[in-house]
Amino acid sequence: MTEIATTAQDILTRLGVQPARYTDGTLESFSPVTGERIAALPEQKAAEVTQAIDRAAAAFREWRLVPAPRRGELVRLLGEELRAAKDDLGRLVSIEAGKSPSEGAGEVQEMIDICDFAVGLSRQLYGLTIATERPGHRMMETWHPLGVVGVISAFNFPVAVWSWNAALALVCGNPVVWKPSEKTPLTALACQAILERAAARFGDVPDGLSQVIIGGRETGEAMVDDPRVALVSATGSTRMGRQVGPKVAGRFGRAILELGGNNAGIVCPSADLDMALRAIAFGAMGTAGQRCTTMRRLFVHESVYDQLVPGLIKAYGSVSVGNPLTTQALVGPLVDGQAFQAMQDAIAAATAAGGKVHGGTRVTEAGPEAAFYVKPALIEMPEQTGPVLEETFAPILYVMRYGDFDEVIAQHNAVGAGLSSSIFTTDLRESEMFLSAAGSDCGIANVNIGTSGAEIGGAFGGEKETGGGRESGSDAWKAYMRRATNTINYSRQLPLAQGVVFDI
Numbered sequence: 001m002t003e004i005a006t007t008a009q010d011i012l013t014r015l016g017v018q019p020a021r022y023t024d025g026t027l028e029s030f031s032p033v034t035g036e037r038i039a040a041l042p043e044q045k046a047a048e049v050t051q052a053i054d055r056a057a058a059a060f061r062e063w064r065l066v067p068a069p070r071r072g073e074l075v076r077l078l079g080e081e082l083r084a085a086k087d088d089l090g091r092l093v094s095i096e097a098g099k100s101p102s103e104g105a106g107e108v109q110e111m112i113d114i115c116d117f118a119v120g121l122s123r124q125l126y127g128l129t130i131a132t133e134r135p136g137h138r139m140m141e142t143w144h145p146l147g148v149v150g151v152i153s154a155f156n157f158p159v160a161v162w163s164w165n166a167a168l169a170l171v172c173g174n175p176v177v178w179k180p181s182e183k184t185p186l187t188a189l190a191c192q193a194i195l196e197r198a199a200a201r202f203g204d205v206p207d208g209l210s211q212v213i214i215g216g217r218e219t220g221e222a223m224v225d226d227p228r229v230a231l232v233s234a235t236g237s238t239r240m241g242r243q244v245g246p247k248v249a250g251r252f253g254r255a256i257l258e259l260g261g262n263n264a265g266i267v268c269p270s271a272d273l274d275m276a277l278r279a280i281a282f283g284a285m286g287t288a289g290q291r292c293t294t295m296r297r298l299f300v301h302e303s304v305y306d307q308l309v310p311g312l313i314k315a316y317g318s319v320s321v322g323n324p325l326t327t328q329a330l331v332g333p334l335v336d337g338q339a340f341q342a343m344q345d346a347i348a349a350a351t352a353a354g355g356k357v358h359g360g361t362r363v364t365e366a367g368p369e370a371a372f373y374v375k376p377a378l379i380e381m382p383e384q385t386g387p388v389l390e391e392t393f394a395p396i397l398y399v400m401r402y403g404d405f406d407e408v409i410a411q412h413n414a415v416g417a418g419l420s421s422s423i424f425t426t427d428l429r430e431s432e433m434f435l436s437a438a439g440s441d442c443g444i445a446n447v448n449i450g451t452s453g454a455e456i457g458g459a460f461g462g463e464k465e466t467g468g469g470r471e472s473g474s475d476a477w478k479a480y481m482r483r484a485t486n487t488i489n490y491s492r493q494l495p496l497a498q499g500v501v502f503d504i
């Protein structure tokens with residue numbers, strides 16, 4: 001066995017995952033760090049998915065009756081177990097998703113943060129008391145657990161996205177069935193094992209409260225199609241969302257869709273250019289351009305273009321690209337050869353459209369033939385056209401000049417996706433305009449920071465082809481519960497609303 005596979009197995013063993021879950025199966029897991037196969041997992045086909053949902057449905061009937069603050073205790077324990085497992089899980093994320101150590105650890109920190117948030121929330125699932133028009137009546141709303149929550153997650157945040165959903169779902173009284181990306185199944189098994197540790201400490205957790213189902217499309221479809229899955233929370237490409245969304249809607253299920261992003265930054269004449277450069281570098285090159293919040297388009301005012309862009313090109317040239325397990329490189333590998341090909345295709349299309357390419361070439365010395373390390377690409381584009389309008393899940397930043405503020409806002413919004421956005425300015429009018437109803441049309445709009453790296457306290461998600469879902473903080477929890485409006489008559493009369501008379 002290779003060194004990486006051994007390390008992965010050591011971590012899984014420490015966390016308590018049985019080898020039978022990741023050996024002798026049909027779903028092969030590869031590490032983007034070296035391209036080598038690290039495990040082969042048995043898959044759960046449709047019939048087993050149905051059984052998993054049977055168990056989850058039974059767990060729901062029990063868990064919904066457990067008081068919410070007590071449910072919060074399970075999530076508190078999960079947070080504790082995650083703190084204890086942070087190094088191991090972070091490293092496994094680096095092995096399976098290719099993230100730098102700091103980003104692997106950061107992802108686990110995000111899980112810990114959402115657990116803390118959800119524990120507080122477990123005592124704050126508030127409903128309103130509402131003034132009623134009828135005398136001797138009281139009106140209020142109650143939030144009840146919703147049902148089985150199905151989670152579909154992507155390779156690029158293989159553990160955090162599950163935790164955003166699981167932590168909220170559990171305090172809201174719902175069981176979770178998780179179908180992780182085929183590219184990152186081991187980290188999912190690790191999370192499940194960590195949750196089971198918390199559950200063992202908690203005591204009476206119903207069987208089937210949290211489950212992982214491993215497999216490909218058929219596995220995911222069986223979950224999406226099952227009417228007992230009350231909420232499907234799906235993170236991935238817009239293509240995937242176009243399939244999942246209508247299926248769930250067709251059975252009147254609920255969906256949280258967190259799909260593609262084509263996130264842009266705007267650098268205005270008054271911007272702090274040093275700060276903007278650093279924010280853009282992290283936003284566009286961090287996680288090798290494989291965040292849904294990665295900055296992919298940059299509009300620079302013509303008066304500062306020649307001050308900012310040469311420095312940015314220099315940063316692109318000097319950024320360290322390399323093995324995230326053995327070096328301190330800031331940029332790790334692409335997830336696989338397909339991602340590399342998609343990047344090369346986009347670069348070719350941009351060149352054909354008049355783009356001037358800096359970087360974007362393969363870094364063969366960073367890893368073996370089967371691993372795909374690239375220099376991030378900065379492409380100066382004459383206009384927003386062709387590949388600039390699409391999300392390519394790779395480190396490509398398209399840079400364009402602008403002159404007029406209203407025009408650049410229109411350009412900014414003229415793409416399908418609507419996830420994240422930033423403006424770099426010290427001009428109050430520009431910044432407020434950008435955040436206003438007539439400004440950025442994205443779910444996330446930032447000032448003087450990049451597009452990526454959101455904290456868990458805010459609601460996370462975006463508009464248009466990003467799918468409209470919101471996860472994580474703020475009141476995103478409401479999507480995981482059903483709202484009942486209750487009107488109680490404590491009088492001896494029966495006044496009807498709107499003054500309707502119906503005397504019999």
Ligand code: UN1
Binds near residue numbers: 157
């Ligand atoms: C994703 O890429 O799917 O805002 C999620 C960020 C992270 C989450 C990204 N907190 O970049």
